[in-house]
């Protein structure tokens with residue numbers, strides 16, 4: 142599982158394949174802004190973001206499905222699936238995580254940190 146956010150289009154910014162270090166920051170969005178993150182799954186991963194709900198912009202080369210309508214806190218990605226999500230960062234400054242909801246993957250610490258400022 143990897144992702145890239147819109148300010149960094151040169152390639153994946155973070156991977157959820159290894160346990161995170163508390164000091165690793167994958168993204169640092171500013172409160173009150175919207176970022177588009179591209180999520181790429183190597184395996185089935187239901188990806189959950191803390192703090193900020195998001196909307197699904199696309200899956201693969203198509204648009205979002207009917208099941209993608211509305212605000213989400215989790216997106217279910219199948220193996221080799223790619224999605225773009227728009228996240229509005231509101232709330233409080235601090236460090237948050239996003240992670241896979243699959244219990245086995247959670248136990249392997251499949252997560253990354255982001256910080257809002």
Ligand SMILES: [Cu+2]
Pocket residue numbers: 185186187241242243246251
């Ligand atoms: Cu997973």
